[in-house]
Amino acid sequence: MIRLGNLEDIPVGEGRAYAVGDEMVAVFRLRDGTVRAVSAVCPHRGGPLADGQIDNRVVVCPLHLNAFDLRTGCSTSEQPPLTVYAVHVDADHQILLGE
Amino acid sequence: MRQRLVVVGNGMAGARTVEEILARGGGGRFTITVYGDEPYGNYNRIMLSNVLAGVEDEAGIFLNDLSWYADNGITLHAGRRVARIDRDAKVVHADDGTTTGYDKLVIATGSRAFVPPIPGIHRPGRGYHQGVFAFRTLDDTRAMIRYARDHERAVVIGGGLLGLEAARGLQNHVSHVTLVHAAGHLMNTQLDPQAGAILRTSVEKLGIDVVCDGQTTEILGKHAVTGVRLADGRVIDCDVVVVAAGIRANADLAQASGLTVERGIVVDDQMRCSGERDVYAVGECAQHRGETYGLVAPLWEQAKVLADHLTGRDPDAAYRGSRVATKLKVAGVDVAAIGVKEAERDDDETVVFAEPRRGVYKSAVIRDGRLVGATLVGDVRKVAFLMQAFDRGLALPEDRAELLFDLGGPPVEVSPADMPDDTQVCNCNGVSKGTLVATVQGGCKTVGGVMDRTRAGKGCGTCKGTVARIVEWAAGGEVEEDPAASWYVPGVPMPKPELMAAIRTHGLKSVSAVFATLGGEEDARSKMGLASLLKMMWGDEYVDERDARFINDRVHANIQRDGTFSVVPQMKGGVTTPAQLKRIAEVAEKHRVPMVKLTGGQRIDLLGVPKETLPLVWADLGMPSGHAYAKSFRTVKTCVGSDFCRFGVGDSTALGIAIEERYQGIEGPGKMKLAVTGCPRNCAEAYVKDLGVVAIDGGRWEIYVGGAAGAHVRKGDLLATVDTPDEVVTLTGRFLQYYRENGNWLERTYAFVPRIGIARLREVLVEDRDGIAADLDAAMAASVAAYRDPWLERREPVTPGQFRTALPLTVLPQVPVPS
Numbered sequence: 001m002i003r004l005g006n007l008e009d010i011p012v013g014e015g016r017a018y019a020v021g022d023e024m025v026a027v028f029r030l031r032d033g034t035v036r037a038v039s040a041v042c043p044h045r046g047g048p049l050a051d052g053q054i055d056n057r058v059v060v061c062p063l064h065l066n067a068f069d070l071r072t073g074c075s076t077s078e079q080p081p082l083t084v085y086a087v088h089v090d091a092d093h094q095i096l097l098g099e
Numbered sequence: 100m101r102q103r104l105v106v107v108g109n110g111m112a113g114a115r116t117v118e119e120i121l122a123r124g125g126g127g128r129f130t131i132t133v134y135g136d137e138p139y140g141n142y143n144r145i146m147l148s149n150v151l152a153g154v155e156d157e158a159g160i161f162l163n164d165l166s167w168y169a170d171n172g173i174t175l176h177a178g179r180r181v182a183r184i185d186r187d188a189k190v191v192h193a194d195d196g197t198t199t200g201y202d203k204l205v206i207a208t209g210s211r212a213f214v215p216p217i218p219g220i221h222r223p224g225r226g227y228h229q230g231v232f233a234f235r236t237l238d239d240t241r242a243m244i245r246y247a248r249d250h251e252r253a254v255v256i257g258g259g260l261l262g263l264e265a266a267r268g269l270q271n272h273v274s275h276v277t278l279v280h281a282a283g284h285l286m287n288t289q290l291d292p293q294a295g296a297i298l299r300t301s302v303e304k305l306g307i308d309v310v311c312d313g314q315t316t317e318i319l320g321k322h323a324v325t326g327v328r329l330a331d332g333r334v335i336d337c338d339v340v341v342v343a344a345g346i347r348a349n350a351d352l353a354q355a356s357g358l359t360v361e362r363g364i365v366v367d368d369q370m371r372c373s374g375e376r377d378v379y380a381v382g383e384c385a386q387h388r389g390e391t392y393g394l395v396a397p398l399w400e401q402a403k404v405l406a407d408h409l410t411g412r413d414p415d416a417a418y419r420g421s422r423v424a425t426k427l428k429v430a431g432v433d434v435a436a437i438g439v440k441e442a443e444r445d446d447d448e449t450v451v452f453a454e455p456r457r458g459v460y461k462s463a464v465i466r467d468g469r470l471v472g473a474t475l476v477g478d479v480r481k482v483a484f485l486m487q488a489f490d491r492g493l494a495l496p497e498d499r500a501e502l503l504f505d506l507g508g509p510p511v512e513v514s515p516a517d518m519p520d521d522t523q524v525c526n527c528n529g530v531s532k533g534t535l536v537a538t539v540q541g542g543c544k545t546v547g548g549v550m551d552r553t554r555a556g557k558g559c560g561t562c563k564g565t566v567a568r569i570v571e572w573a574a575g576g577e578v579e580e581d582p583a584a585s586w587y588v589p590g591v592p593m594p595k596p597e598l599m600a601a602i603r604t605h606g607l608k609s610v611s612a613v614f615a616t617l618g619g620e621e622d623a624r625s626k627m628g629l630a631s632l633l634k635m636m637w638g639d640e641y642v643d644e645r646d647a648r649f650i651n652d653r654v655h656a657n658i659q660r661d662g663t664f665s666v667v668p669q670m671k672g673g674v675t676t677p678a679q680l681k682r683i684a685e686v687a688e689k690h691r692v693p694m695v696k697l698t699g700g701q702r703i704d705l706l707g708v709p710k711e712t713l714p715l716v717w718a719d720l721g722m723p724s725g726h727a728y729a730k731s732f733r734t735v736k737t738c739v740g741s742d743f744c745r746f747g748v749g750d751s752t753a754l755g756i757a758i759e760e761r762y763q764g765i766e767g768p769g770k771m772k773l774a775v776t777g778c779p780r781n782c783a784e785a786y787v788k789d790l791g792v793v794a795i796d797g798g799r800w801e802i803y804v805g806g807a808a809g810a811h812v813r814k815g816d817l818l819a820t821v822d823t824p825d826e827v828v829t830l831t832g833r834f835l836q837y838y839r840e841n842g843n844w845l846e847r848t849y850a851f852v853p854r855i856g857i858a859r860l861r862e863v864l865v866e867d868r869d870g871i872a873a874d875l876d877a878a879m880a881a882s883v884a885a886y887r888d889p890w891l892e893r894r895e896p897v898t899p900g901q902f903r904t905a906l907p908l909t910v911l912p913q914v915p916v917p918s
Binding site for chain 1: 551552553554557590611620621622623624626627644645647649650651653658660661662898899900903904905906
């Protein structure tokens, strides 16, 4: 389990990127209260997904508007999938990555 | 318990109705029995001409084979004719003596070939003379092909659509074909005489002899057909005769069973037979509001309404008649016929172009400023636009020639059928015709759905029309209505006026409140459009949720392909000073800005600035934002004007600066790029701006709106000519506010202005016919007053990590990984 930081570091409905070892992870704080984590680089042309807009289902890459399901990582616009990371928030509002 | 649904007729209307019922879950509600006269599954009758022409085999025209009926639990009596309907007992009697009871009955008996009573056409006791054929069913077609193979000369009676198709198809089987038509010109139902004459020339070039005004009075030949005799005494030698003199509704069964029949079976708006509770009629056999239809599109609409009604999906679904518009290849010639074929009233306006040498004819009929009819022969490139204008009653171009031609518009459009599969349709996102077709075949049959899946048309948007045509073509006329097409944003099912009314009624001041109250599900792709709309509507009262903003609007800079941003400081009217230039140069050096570039809007762009550096760069510049990143008022481009230019007749720079100062940063449905030019030489390119101002001699100013010089090129329309710069500023604000309130999301003015129509815009904005000019001015003034330079957010970020990078790796907060 890896501690990423405070939940309050991420504004509601937005995402922030974290470097975890060699990997880039984009963590999103959904408006329904869920927190989701996926690989932070769009497989299409390398767009910064943490800068993308989200709803309770998908993130939309800001560069070419490809969309990805935040739960499964699957693209809804025919791109390769993202890696999905297990993530949760503990009682102290800490974002924890991993099972 | 399931109700018993019996469908009499297994043609295109009957089978389509069943398909629509199944699609609405009607399989669980009804036990379905279908009677079909022909011993087959269901085929596409329109394609029979292709079978005759040898370009399609029989297997290719089947829509549903016999196994489809079994798979869907439908009892099909193929080859069995219904002889009688007992409406009291609710039972149908077939000609073999069997019966089926029903709770609901649908009659879809279609139509039959009309065969005029010509002496010799029948042989006593044998039906048709052996060399005479109708052209209606698969069996007709097979018999015709079999017979024609061993014969030489054919006469086709009837010069309508079907006759032309038959003539063209028969050329495949016999060496000589003559078309005999009773009326004065070909396709006289759809075309005016001139268009008919041009079509005739084209058909004759294909090697078909055409006789118009030809009444066939006798079929000659005792055992075998030897010719036909015409009213004027002429005899045309032939050994095959095909009768294609029109169709008549097949309503005998209905009439014999006591239903009301005029030209067809009379039905109401639910397709219910007159005076009946449980008996319906659909397709070519039905007569609705006095009309019978012989085209496939109205029949699809009827089937949908009937299915909505029967399955209870929408019990009050109503068919209100179809506007008839058709585009076909008739005997190899492109023909489109929309609405009326010629002027009907004294004040109807007609626009006609004829070029007989190339076989091209185009006409349009306009009534009260709206298109009520159009005909195209030989060149149907404008058909999509004309059909839209006809269907939706769009405002028409002032220059009526634009109805018939693309004047300086996009290049010639190739028809989807002629386009190779690997043709790149969307040049922004690299989507080929093949990909679009595959997506349609994969089951996605709405234009919007295909665009979402493939991202075609999601770049600059210029290919949207082509994408729509390919989808329609690939779906074979089965393209589904895309209800979302009229919505302001995809996530809230309302057009803009309704949406704005609902927002006001419920007092919705944040994007999340709109979703919660009107949309149900939150939708990422709708947030930006809603944020823009709410900001415009509520001004200071708008509850600004930053996640509703696109990244550009969160950090007030334009995201680049590598995730860095561009910084464009304001430079009003494109006028700068040595001090400003020095400052920009120093900032660029200090922050090692990788590229400094002049923009098309006469400003200076610092490209490649990382997100986390943005506040520092803004602070060092000490200049306000130029808004080169938002769907908002961007810039006013100007020429040198009268101070220095020896041609200038008006002070364009001063006016440009004044406009930019007033309307800086005002958000809208799309970008707003403006220009002011000091004389009609137009150095500032004002004719091709969202709003362009041109000084003319005598101290006056022309205001053009709706121009563009991007992916789409359009010269703006003249909105007004005014006497003072103050009037220019006022009218500019009024136009921009009207666009903000009425433009669809991402609809640029080059689309908005033609949609509303320049005449209407003049009425509203210049003449104030609607009495809203003062309101528009006040609303704009409020937006202007609420303006605040967004680059001041550098002092205190609005959200945690507002300027934290999302790329690249190295400067992110490093999280230690336990080993």
